[in-house]
Amino acid sequence: MKAIFLLAAILAAPPAFGQTKAKAQNVPEISYESVPGFLKLPANLYLGEGIGVATNSKGHVFVYTRSGDTRLFEFDQNGTFVRELGQGLYGFEFAHAVRVDRDDNIWAVDEGSNMVIKFTPDGRVAMVIGRRPEAVEGLVAATPGAPDPQPEPYVFSRPTDVGFDAAGNIFVTDGYGNSRVVKFDKNGRFMKQVGTKGNQPGQLNLPHTMAMDANGNVYVGDRSNARVQVFDNDLNFKTMYDNVGNPWAVCISPGPHQYLFVSNSIPDNGLAQYRDITGEIYKMELDGTIIGRFGKPGKQLGEFSTVHEIDCRNPNELFVAEITAWRVQKILLRPTSSAR
Amino acid sequence: MVRWFCFAAILATLLAPGTFQAPAPAEIAFDGSADFLKLPTDTYLGEVAGVATNSRGQLFVYTRSGNPTVGLGNSRLFAHGGSRLFEFDRNGTFVREIGQGIYAFLVAHAVRVDPQDNVWIVDEGSNQVVKFNADGRVLMILGRKPEAVSIRVPSPNPSAAPPSRGSSGAPGAGGAGDQFVRPSDVAFDSEGNIFVADGHGANARIAKFDRNGRFLLSWGSRGSDTGQFNVPHSIATDTQGNVYVADQGNKRIQVFDGKGGFKSQMTNVGVPHAVCVSGGAHQYLYSSHAGDQYGMDDAAIYKLELDGRVVAKFGTAGKQLKQFGLVNAIDCRTENSLYVGELTNWRVQKLTLHPGR
Numbered sequence: 157m158k159a160i161f162l163l164a165a166i167l168a169a170p171p172a173f174g175q176t177k178a179k180a181q182n183v184p185e186i187s188y189e190s191v192p193g194f195l196k197l198p199a200n201l202y203l204g205e206g207i208g209v210a211t212n213s214k215g216h217v218f219v220y221t222r223s224g225d226t227r228l229f230e231f232d233q234n235g236t237f238v239r240e241l242g243q244g245l246y247g248f249e250f251a252h253a254v255r256v257d258r259d260d261n262i263w264a265v266d267e268g269s270n271m272v273i274k275f276t277p278d279g280r281v282a283m284v285i286g287r288r289p290e291a292v293e294g295l296v297a298a299t300p301g302a303p304d305p306q307p308e309p310y311v312f313s314r315p316t317d318v319g320f321d322a323a324g325n326i327f328v329t330d331g332y333g334n335s336r337v338v339k340f341d342k343n344g345r346f347m348k349q350v351g352t353k354g355n356q357p358g359q360l361n362l363p364h365t366m367a368m369d370a371n372g373n374v375y376v377g378d379r380s381n382a383r384v385q386v387f388d389n390d391l392n393f394k395t396m397y398d399n400v401g402n403p404w405a406v407c408i409s410p411g412p413h414q415y416l417f418v419s420n421s422i423p424d425n426g427l428a429q430y431r432d433i434t435g436e437i438y439k440m441e442l443d444g445t446i447i448g449r450f451g452k453p454g455k456q457l458g459e460f461s462t463v464h465e466i467d468c469r470n471p472n473e474l475f476v477a478e479i480t481a482w483r484v485q486k487i488l489l490r491p492t493s494s495a496r
Numbered sequence: 497m498v499r500w501f502c503f504a505a506i507l508a509t510l511l512a513p514g515t516f517q518a519p520a521p522a523e524i525a526f527d528g529s530a531d532f533l534k535l536p537t538d539t540y541l542g543e544v545a546g547v548a549t550n551s552r553g554q555l556f557v558y559t560r561s562g563n564p565t566v567g568l569g570n571s572r573l574f575a576h577g578g579s580r581l582f583e584f585d586r587n588g589t590f591v592r593e594i595g596q597g598i599y600a601f602l603v604a605h606a607v608r609v610d611p612q613d614n615v616w617i618v619d620e621g622s623n624q625v626v627k628f629n630a631d632g633r634v635l636m637i638l639g640r641k642p643e644a645v646s647i648r649v650p651s652p653n654p655s656a657a658p659p660s661r662g663s664s665g666a667p668g669a670g671g672a673g674d675q676f677v678r679p680s681d682v683a684f685d686s687e688g689n690i691f692v693a694d695g696h697g698a699n700a701r702i703a704k705f706d707r708n709g710r711f712l713l714s715w716g717s718r719g720s721d722t723g724q725f726n727v728p729h730s731i732a733t734d735t736q737g738n739v740y741v742a743d744q745g746n747k748r749i750q751v752f753d754g755k756g757g758f759k760s761q762m763t764n765v766g767v768p769h770a771v772c773v774s775g776g777a778h779q780y781l782y783s784s785h786a787g788d789q790y791g792m793d794d795a796a797i798y799k800l801e802l803d804g805r806v807v808a809k810f811g812t813a814g815k816q817l818k819q820f821g822l823v824n825a826i827d828c829r830t831e832n833s834l835y836v837g838e839l840t841n842w843r844v845q846k847l848t849l850h851p852g853r
Contacts, residue, residue, distance in 0.1 A: 225563070243539070243540070244539075244562040244563075245561075245562075246561050246562065246842070247542070248563070249563055280540075281843075284840070284841070291575070291578055291602070291603055292621050292696070308790075309790065310790040310840075343814060344814075345792060
């Protein structure tokens with residue numbers, strides 16, 4: 157019987173948060189359907205918790221999952237299994253996000269090893285940012301009440317997501333331990349960071365997910381503060397959207413008219429009191445105007461079981477990874493004139 | 497909330513920048529290749545702690561790969577996995593893995609090849625030094641792996657040395673001599689004697705064993721005086737049997753005779769992480785400098801005469817080609833064709849030096 161060495165995740169108390177009902181009311185419903193059985197796995201492979209999903213320019217789908225080990229799978233545009241990437245990788249411990257940049261490099265964010273890993277389209281490691289703690293001295297219990305240490309430029313504390321601007325700069329949300337967004341240049345050199353723990357504008361309480369628009373603005377899902385904060389490319393605070401619940405996953409579609417998707421996911425503890433107030437995904441304009449919403453919590457096809465990442469390369473063909481349903485769904489939106 | 501002991505924090509205080517000053521040495525022109533090694537599609541390098549060649553030019557890479565794993569026992573946790581040893585041919589083609597699932601592979605720190613082409617690994621997690629023959633079978637073990645992993649409460653005094661996992665008597669005394677605490681490197685003299693740098697932990701010593709693994713003597717204790725060490729991080733010998741110790745925390749390389757007698761020290765090489773003495777009639781000493789704990793701000797490799805005169809230096813810190821992210825190992829069997837293993841860049845670079853260019 158094996159247990160992964162990073163007991164931190166197992167022993168740590170779950171972060172205290174209260175999931176809230178979105179303030180936005182009377183939001184038009186967008187009709188949608190889920191494509192049954194889209195991803196086809198070989199008989200001896202299984203998905204675990206659906207943590208990350210992203211597509212590349214050819215429509216291939218990358219799924220980062222917490223299975224017996226944390227693993228990264230690639231499927232083609234028809235959902236046929238292609239290969240596994242990063243078998244036994246030093247940085248694969250506890251998946252949190254996968255993203256694909258404009259050059260089709262694949263980026264994995266692992267909150268267990270504190271690593272951000274860039275793979276070439278061939279699946280070889282091109283760059284790593286962060287440093288996994290050395291497994292030398294065993295585990296040390298933290299001192300209760302001790303202040304959080306100052307974040308170090310190249311050391312993450314349970315990082316959550318990654319994004320890229322047109323110049324190739326790299327942005328990392330960090331994360332469960334630190335409360336910051338970090339900007340690196342395309343060669344992985346630290347440039348800037350913003351954020352401390354708190355609820356003031358520019359402060360963060362669990363920056364859980366992020367996306368960037370074509371102008372290089374950074375949209376951070378400030379989950380426990382129940383808001384999306386928008387920063388400019390130099391990480392100056394611009395605005396916030398606090399009417400769409402607790403953002404577990406955000407995504408911005410490409411193209412001339414970009415949309416922002418925000419998931420107010422049902423918490424992974426699945427408590428009944430959240431069932432009627434969470435589980436929906438919002439489609440928004442980048443300025444925060446809500447276009448519509450879709451989805452409800454549940455385990456059936458087309459229902460959402462703690463959405464953890466959204467891919468929206470095509471804004472009408474989404475992929476959503478769900479923690480508690482151990483799956484990735486392909487969602488087809490049917491925008492109407494009343495709710496585009 | 498539980499968190500790892502973070503060695504980096506201690507390293508940061510040891511490596512406070514701004515104290516190293518030396519006249520700027522000459523630069524050597526060089527080329528770098530980061531894709532010399534060809535791995536199978538399902539095999540990946542992690543942090544490269546060790547790289548070494550044998551007499552036929554084959555490469556051995558000891559890397560922190562996969563996940564260090566604990567098995568749950570009766571009130572105890574048993575650690576294993578976390579490092580792998582790969583062999584490549586002289587063209588960089590993958591040949592095989594050695595020591596799959598072996599008891600000692602936990603946190604890689606060094607691999608070295610002795611004059612008979614035996615392959616030695618040093619593991620700072622299992623506190624063991626393992627000798628493989630050229631066929632990849634185990635010939636000898638030094639040190640013993642701690643049976644179980646302890647979970648400790650943090651010390652109220654963060655500067656206090658962490659309790660050792662090995663049992664080795666009083667710090668620096670060498671204790672029973674046979675046990676290591678986070679050993680870092682191994683070297684050999686022409687008689688086959690074995691020198692182990694020991695290491696990152698409470699011991700701060702060089703231990704000498706005869707060719708049969710019998711403990712002979714050890715020298716050094718924690719401190720900054722001559723003959724003392726603050727993390728003896730890497731070790732190399734020349735053909736005369738002199739021992740070069742990268743005394744990382746003291747920012748110097750100390751030179752000893754084969755019995756531990758202090759001969760000289762070099763204080764003009766920054767913060768030495770890895771040392772190597774080249775082959776050939778005219779031997780050179782290479783030393784990798786890393787002035788920051790991330791391998792992003794301050795790094796170089798120095799080339800020195802064995803008497804300590806700096807010939808030249810080359811390279812900078814970073815993640816790109818010809819940049820160095822915490823070089824933890826240098827192979828310099830051939831003077832102008834080096835292999836360096838990097839911790840923070842998860843790669844082996846092949847460096848070709850052009851001293852006359």
